[in-house]
Amino acid sequence: MEDLFATHDALAVAELVRGRQIGARELLHATLARLRETNGRLNAITDFYAGELLERSVVAAGDGPFQGIPFVVKQLMADCAGTPTTVGSRFFAREPVAANDSAAVARMRRAGLVIVGRSNTSEFGLAPTTEPAFGGATVNPWRADLSPGGSSGGSAAVVAARALPMAHATDGGGSIRIPASLCGLFGLKPSRGRISLAPIGETLAGAGAQLCVSISVRDSAALLDALAGGEAGDPYRAPETEGSFLDATKRGPGKLRIAFLRKPVGWEAMDPALVAAVECTAKRLEALGHQVEEATPAYDAAAAGEAFGTVMCANTFTNIQVRANGRVPGPGDLEPVTRLYAEKGRGISAHDYIRAVQMFHRTGRQLGAFFERFDILLSPTIARTSLPLGSVRMDGSLERYEEELAPMVAFTSVCNAAGVPAMSVPLEWTEDGLPIGMHFVAGYGAEATLLSLAAQLEGAHPWCDRRPPG
Template identity: 55%
Template sequence: MEVCPVSIDRYEEHDGLGLAALVRRGEVAPQELLDAALARIQRHNPRLNAVVTPLYDAARAEVARGLPPGPFQGVPFLVKELVASVAGAATTASSRLFARQMPAADSEIVARMRRAGLVIVGKTNSPEFGLSPATESLLYGVTRNPWDTALTPGGSSGGAAAAVASGMVPAAHATDGGGSIRIPASCCGLFGLKPTRARISAGPEGGEGLSGLAHQHVVSRSVRDSAALLDALAGPMPGDPYQAPPPERPYLDEVGRAPGRLRIAFARTAPTGVPVDPACVAAVEDAARLCEQLGHHVEEASPDFDAPALERGFEMVFATNTMANIARATGGALPDRELVEPLTYALAEAGRGVSASEYILNLHALHRQARRIAGFFERHDIWLTPTLAQTPRPLGWFDIRSSDVRAWMDRLGAYLPFTYPLNVTGQPAASVPLHWTPQGLPIGCQFAARYGEEGLLLRLCAQLEAARPWFHRRPPVSGLAHGH
């Protein structure tokens, strides 16, 4: 069948489902989509440093062999350089400690990506072990924000977000242990859904990540892509320690379905009391007004929980898991200092000093706070907050060369007080790009729902997308910037 070439501009007019529809109708061939994606990567990656492991030859070979007729057949895609293994591609966690690690098999999530018809063209940058909310590592360097290259795209899925925002691919794999899907979605003007705990399997490598705090999914330009990808990626594999409640219907079917009149609580202030930038307050106030205009009941309210205790518990989980990650390479010893970044070493050192009983008691304390937060959602359907307490930060704001863990954690707490509590509870939460500053920087608003209720969340987010479309908003680096 003869097909018409897809121009670079036309490639970016569509989300992932839209591109797959072109393939199904015979209007474009998968090879043409791949060529379009590679052209965008070659054009923008020198400025952004989003893609750090090119898999172009493997992608061409995969297309030549023929792709399965999945919902995303022929759509170019990128996998984050953290957690998920792609057979034959380095899986370093952006650390020199694992620079030679070469998995022989795909992770389950990657196998599901391939079955959905996605074409994996490369791997995206992440900070070492995903520890930072900025995407900067000594192994791979700094990733820049397409909206302003002096700023971070967020982290730890900043490479994924920079790639999607600049138009390299319509969606990309992302992970979230304290906000790492939602943070870069906010900084880059994308939709980023962190699913319910265990919605997407961490197998076969592990049963859970970060003591249950870590999740995987994607960042995308449309709500429907996120929903359809959740359909493709979700579900347990045999041997998983636990699983999320099954959905009522396919997630894609939720897009366009009326959410009903929801009880939405919104927050102007952070649970920990840290200052919230006026631009982030303005974003959430604007989102609350929009929800009211859409017919929802909106009031100002927040969960009542011990925020300092939650913060301390979160820190211990990160420190102990950092040491555990390192122990996979060292057998339990601290590594040579030149093999990990100073902050990573300091966190591992702190984690190594935690006793087994301290760790278990800390988890119990986190679970108690999670129950307090869950009680709030018996009275409210949605909690609306700014995704971040600050606008996108300058490059280097989170100094990976620092070994001062306390100063790092304080800076972290000032930046993301709204995201990490939802990792502790395991609830679904999404950053929605509803607001831009007068300077043209995106600011996301976070919407969180009850445990297991991604369907409700997707119905609301699709309603917001229809009322306040963002797909046309493009950053300066894309070369298609308009709609500010």
């Protein structure tokens, strides 16, 4: 029971619960004990549910595909009734608890998940690491001096440690895929509008999305089935797909046209170890029967990045104002970079914001044209092989922060701007045994293609037995 998630994914354990081979209460208490022990080493979970709050989670869980599976929800972009959503910030730690679940959380419960706590995040999800001043740094289970990435690093750390089979994650510029890459997990960012963000309408001009990080491809697919679909009044809705996403993992993807990158768009070069990883993955894909060639999508990476910064700053200022409800942050209430982002956001004009959103849409059309020629775009997930703790700092200047941010989002953020689905798959490894996530992007609404390919790669080059030491 103690190491159950090292050998079973969430769907497999749910089958054991459904067949009464494992008691749901036994699973819950054993998992909580394992989570508390793991959290003592990793600092990945900010709040554990107990007493009446935990009992309400047990009662609210339905008999869906994840019946009885314990689950943690990130402290960002999702409300859980009866608890505050801190967004990783000291300023919002004491705000009133949520009266209701957000739409996605309600669907998680109906799918059978038992929410047992909240996972750590960087403040407002701004950093691609998980080292908030409020709550402290989360440690990567692969090595204690490394970050698990962010901003979904708390979720990724507990899953990589096999304390849970999957956990909630959100992605506004790479925050599902970056920690998936650094922790050796599977992470899919869905298309814009695939999973409702209700009761809010959107986040980051439609760039934000949510799903999970998981050990197995099929767990992510099944959770996507459970969470997909719109709510009344949603501003976006992804196109309907034929069949379920879980079914997509059970059929071959066919012969795909796959392009690959040796460097980020607009860059001069990339770490040779990452180039070698791309080339190795390209050969793996060719061996599986796919058509693979080097090709680069035509979009203005610098302009798209500048637009992303405009949207991020404006949203940071506005979200603080809305959530504060009249309160004014004191000197120590926000981290320096968060405060600088908000101050910059205050001065952004309507003209500049609209131009930034138009750049998102222009980039989306340019990627759309690329995906008329190719089914998939391959690259590394991030433009570095590891992330030592303290590499991306929120206590200095904006210039330094943005310089540290650049290699972390060089491949990922364009997918958020364009609204297209993308995934990180743990296929390659450094010489000293650290995971390197490979990044796969598809056209809008093509999650089924990505999941089918991921399942094929998982079968040919399995990663579930590659786990952190200790």
